[in-house]
Amino acid sequence: MKSKYVILASALLISVATFAQKDQIKSAEKALKSGDAQGAITILKDAESLVANAKEAEQAQYYFVQGNAFLDLANKKVEESKNLLAAANSYKKLIEVEKASGKQKYSTQAAESITNIKGLLINSAIADTQANKNAEGAKKLYEAYGLDKKDTINLYYAASTAVNSQDYDLALPMYEELKKINFSGKGTSYLATNKANGNDDNFANAKERDLAVKLGTHEKPKTEAVPSKRGEIYKNLALILVQKGRTEDAKQAIADARKANPEDTSLILTEANLYLETKDFEKYKQLVGEALQKDPNNADLVFNLGVISAGAKNNADAEKYYLKAIEINPNYTNAYLNLAALKLEAEKPIIDEMNKLGTSAKDMKRYDVLKAQREAVFKGVIPYLKKANELDPKNEDVSKTLIGVYSALEMTAEAKALKAKM
Incomplete structure (x- = not known):
């Protein structure tokens, strides 16, 4: 009889806890609706230990309210970056719970909110870079990448922004990740001039651009090839590794890149630049010759050889390459x-x-x-x-x-x- 009593008491405790949790979620919702997002978060924090044992529907509701509360604080500029990430994390947990249960009540709204958070992080990062707060901007861009790893361009921009901040410890793992996913960035830009401000706007595809031109908001449509960014990526990766005294790692990184991308001539220049940095001039000259043999009529390649030669204070070679670039392309402004x-x-x-x-x-x-x-x-x-x-x-x-x-x-x-x- 005593053991049955204990079992019954335990059941009553679980029941009371469940009711208490439901009440806390409702109280949090009420606080949020009244504009007290911080109060809602505090209420939910008290129920956090009970979430794991709650029903899936209640777990989803808990994370939904929590995500909304964090997002509300971020929108009010209260620790914006921290609360944006906290909101995204809550929404991710919600989606995982509903995916496991097979019942989706909040997932669509949560996914939309994550997309909006990604946009807010990117806009905040742009504002940071304009205010010369590049390290902060780089972190937010990396966080935006973390929310949507298919959008790899944000990882590239995060790494570049970290380099601009001269925070090489921050930039290094980003470049290593770009290497791991073999990011190129090569593609096509669909541009048209905005009649309102005279700027060139970039469109997702030719169809969207042509529609804007047809509607009359844009003019002068053009399509431009976006070159591979691998050369720049591996150049920065190598220079950071050299700066940290990891010269052999730098050489291996570029060797790996060339092996994976044998047709990417920009990587030959990157390797040449590395040997220039380490004062191995014979290897540098060998690679310059190799680059020219591969693509002798590539104006960009020849121009970059000029830049590398100028950096080495070899002005005679630099002049030769710039003149060659002009010979190939008479409208090469930078040459x-x-x-x-x-x-x-x-x-x-x-x-x-x-x-x-x-x-x-x-x-x-x-x-x-x-x-x-x-x-x-x-x-x-x-x-x-x-x-x-x-x-x-x-x-x-x-x-x-x-x-x-x-x-x-x-x-x-x-x-x-x-x-x-x-």
Whole structure:
């Protein structure tokens, strides 16, 4: 008789606990509806230990109310990132519970809320980067990726933003994950100019873009190929590993990437850059030659070889590659710009020597020679700057540099005409 009594008492305790939990969920819902999201969370926290033994329908309702409460706090900018993630976590648990039960009451709403949370995290990350809070932005982008791992571009942006913050410990695991999933980012952009603001908007597909043009909100549709980002990814991964003293790991990472993507010529440049960083110039030259053999008429590839050569202070090779890129593509704006920048480097030692000269007859004679050399440098860059300005008239840096050159050469009319166009 005594044992039966104990069993009955236990059953009564479970029953009372269940009723108590239902009451707490209802109380939390009431608090949330009255605008007290924090109060709702506190009420639910008290019932947390009972959730595991509750019926699936009650578990789903519990997580639904909890998710809504966290989201309400986030929308009120109360620890926004923390509460967005807490809301998403509650909604995920809800979906798991209803999937196991086979009864879906809240799952559709929860899935929609997770999508909205992802968008809020991305927008918040953009605001962070605009405020130069790149580390915070990178974390939010990574969290957005965690909510939807099919949208791998957010992982790429998270890693890039972490690098911009110079937080390499934060960036490294992100790049390692990009390597693991063999992310490329290669694709197609469907663009059209927004008539309202003049900006180019990117559409998910050609159909959506063409519809916007047909409706009259956009014009000038164009389709652009988005190149592979693997070269950049492995370059950053390698540089971080080298910085941490893990040079062999860096070399292995790029070797693995090339093996998995033998047709991706950008990875040859990445490997060449690594050997340049580690001052293995023979290996660097070998890889440069290999890159050119694979794709000798790829203007981007040749241009990047110019950039790497310039970084190595090998200006003769850099000039050769920039000129080759222009030969392949006469409208390659950046090649003209880099050529001009390369030529203008010759001005600094001239100026340094001019500043050291005195007023003796010998010094004044040398000054005239140096002045002529400086003018020759300026005259030599004018064709490149003029072409860059012609190709990209909205680039103020190009216009200002060209105006500065005109002014130094006392080409007043040319400087005045260019200023009038700005």
